[in-house]
Amino acid sequence: ETGVTQTPRHLxxxxxxxxxxxxxxxxxxxxxYWYKQSAKKPLELMFVYSLEERVENNSVPSRFxxxxxxxxxxxxxxxxxxxxxxxLYLCASSQNPGLAGVAQFFGPGTRLTVL
Amino acid sequence: xxxxxxxxxxxxxxEGKNYTIYCNYSTTSDRLYWYRQDPGKSLESLFVLLSNGxxxxxxxxxxxxxxxxxxxxxxxxxxxxxxxxxxxxAVVLKNYGGSQGNLIFGKGTKxxxxx
Numbered sequence: 377e378t379g380v381t382q383t384p385r386h387l388x389x390x391x392x393x394x395x396x397x398x399x400x401x402x403x404x405x406x407x408x409y410w411y412k413q414s415a416k417k418p419l420e421l422m423f424v425y426s427l428e429e430r431v432e433n434n435s436v437p438s439r440f441x442x443x444x445x446x447x448x449x450x451x452x453x454x455x456x457x458x459x460x461x462x463x464l465y466l467c468a469s470s471q472n473p474g475l476a477g478v479a480q481f482f483g484p485g486t487r488l489t490v491l
Numbered sequence: 492x493x494x495x496x497x498x499x500x501x502x503x504x505x506e507g508k509n510y511t512i513y514c515n516y517s518t519t520s521d522r523l524y525w526y527r528q529d530p531g532k533s534l535e536s537l538f539v540l541l542s543n544g545x546x547x548x549x550x551x552x553x554x555x556x557x558x559x560x561x562x563x564x565x566x567x568x569x570x571x572x573x574x575x576x577x578x579x580x581a582v583v584l585k586n587y588g589g590s591q592g593n594l595i596f597g598k599g600t601k602x603x604x605x606x
Contacts, residue, residue: 384492420596421594468534478539479539480524480594485533
């Protein structure tokens with residue numbers, strides 16, 4: 377498998393459930409990202425991991441908990457979500473994000489619906 | 492706070508016609524990206540623009556950057572149906588440390604090319 381993969385592709389969960397989103401990159405990159413794409417808002421950066429260390433947390437509620445066990449895998453743990461958290465969650469990876477000209481490669485996303 | 496505005500947000504055009512999508516941003520930045528997203532698919536990197544006056548072309552798409560005006564354009568020449576997609580521009584927001592390049596996205600321009 378190549379590129380950036382995400383599982384599951386679709387997820388429906390109740391507000392009291394706990395679930396996890398998984399992202400895997402096969403590009404040899406050392407930075408990974410979580411984004412939220414809502415219907416009427418621009419793509420929002422949630423978390424950045426560089427060399428497995430979290431370097432950015434954009435004021436994301438604590439009901440979203442990221443985990444990066446190694447440079448190829450990124451998880452987003454979800455608990456007690458709200459209906460407004462329903463969105464497309466995109467994972468991306470890149471080489472050193474501080475370098476000029478570095479593009480982020482995106483996964484296909486997980487479509488999350490919170491009931 | 493860095494804001495990125497695209498216009499138009501929706502664009503319906505006929506095959507064979509030319510058109511330009513605009514991306515304005517509110518503070519200085521040293522990198523601008525254009526991405527394409529097909530319905531139900533992930534984001535695909537199109538261009539990375541790094542300096543004032545940068546121009547890049549790929550097929551029927553040409554992107555340019557004017558850092559003084561804080562403006563990037565994506566010009567479409569002789570549109571074809573396959574170009575129908577949503578196009579996003581994204582600008583790097585440097586953390587105060589300058590070591591991270593977080594992307595701030597515009598809302599996207601949904602392009603529909605009709606025969």
